[in-house]
Amino acid sequence: MSASPTMNASVAKSLLSVKNVTMKFGGLVANDDISFEVAEGSIHAVIGPNGAGKTTLFNVISGFFPPTSGAVEFDSQPITGLPQHAIAQAGLVRTYQLVQLFKDLTVAENVRVGFHRVTKGGIAAALFRPGWAKAQEADLTRRTAELLNFVGLTAQAEMKAEVLPYGQQRLLEVARALAAEPKLLLLDEPAAGLNVQETDQLAATIEKLSARGVTVLLVEHDMSLVMRVARRISVIDFGRKIAEGTPAEIKTNPDVLAAYLGGTETDA
Ligand SMILES: Nc1ncnc2c1ncn2[C@@H]1O[C@H](COP(=O)(O)OP(=O)(O)OP(=O)(O)O)[C@@H](O)[C@H]1O
Ligand SMILES: [Mg+2]
Incomplete structure (x- = not known):
């Protein structure tokens, strides 16, 4: 089989299409007719001031609630209104704005929990390993080790997740999400609360994801991280998309400058 003659990003397939999504909470319009495309293989960022509607958009895309109107397509299939687990099953996996780890489990066990989408027997089998599950045991152990190595947490594998510094907990969440073998990974403010060194490690990890075939959609306030990793940026303000382009165009x-200077953000 010959290689594809063109690997030009401008002709890349659209993996996620957000089409005229509106989300209302009573009288509040949190997302107002938002449309954008995420190209397969891209790292795409959604930025905007606090309360702009970024997490709401992630909640709609990942199926936490259906939009008031509009549609979402993933991998050429309509996913609007599907439950979260069905969307995750299709390969769209997210992390949350606040860390959500099993703090009493070890680092390695937290990654194992993430395999339940792709292994027989679910979380219980991943953790308690009944006899019939042993056939996949060696494979899971190998894949857990590979993911921990990928995010740089090999040395922490047997530690309780709760003892990790915050930045490493964030990386562990990425490893757990990757265990589900996503085609598209949604990261909601992964750098929030991280120091400069932790943010740098996170950025390096995000940049490596494309090489694994994982497309990334990222909500983030840390502009140095966004400008470093994003190939394309959509800007939301008061629920509406006000701009989209390359980092150089957005800067x-x-x-965009007016939205940030007029708001409460100081880190743009
Ligand atoms: N479940 C909900 N019910 C009612 N209002 C909500 C709900 N979720 C979000 N909102 C409101 O929608 C607006 C957008 O909130 P959202 O959390 O999406 O903003 P955000 O861009 O993620 O902000 P931040 O950068 O601070 O995380 C806010 O006014 C918020 O109060
Ligand atoms: Mg948010």
């Missing part, structure tokens, strides 16, 4: 966009 100099007058509407």
Whole structure:
């Protein structure tokens, strides 16, 4: 089989299509007619001031609640209104704005929990390993080790998740999400609360994801991280998409500068 003659990002397939999504909470319009495409293999960032509607958009995309109107397509299939587990099963996996680990489990066990989408027997089998599950045991052990190595947590494998510094807990969440073998990974403010060194390690990990065939959609306030890793940026303000482009285009966009200078953000 010959290699594809063109690997140009501009002709890459759209993996996620957000089409005219509106999400209302009573009288509040949290997402107002938002449309954008995430190209397969891309690292795409969604930025905007606090309360702009970024997490709401992630909640709609990942099936936490259906939009008031509009549609979401993933991998050429409509997913609007599907339950979260069905969307995750299709390969769209997310992490949350606040860390959500099993703090009493070890680092390795937290990764194992993430395999339940792709292994027989679910979480119970992943953790308690009845006889019939042993056939996949060696494979899971190998894949857990590979994922911990990928995020740089090999030395911490047997530690309780709760003793990890915050930055490593974030990386562990990424490893657990990767265990589900996502095609698209949604990260909601992965750098929140991280120091400069931890953010740098996170950025390096995000940049390595494309090489694994994982497309990334990222909500983030840390502009140095966004400008470093994102190939494309969509900007949301008061629920509406006000701009989209490359990092260089977004940095100099007058509407974006006005949104940040007029808001409460100081880190743009
Ligand atoms: N489940 C909900 N019920 C009612 N209102 C909500 C709900 N979720 C979000 N909102 C409101 O929608 C608006 C957008 O919130 P959202 O959390 O999406 O913003 P955000 O861009 O993620 O902000 P931040 O950067 O602070 O995380 C806010 O006014 C928020 O109070
Ligand atoms: Mg948010």
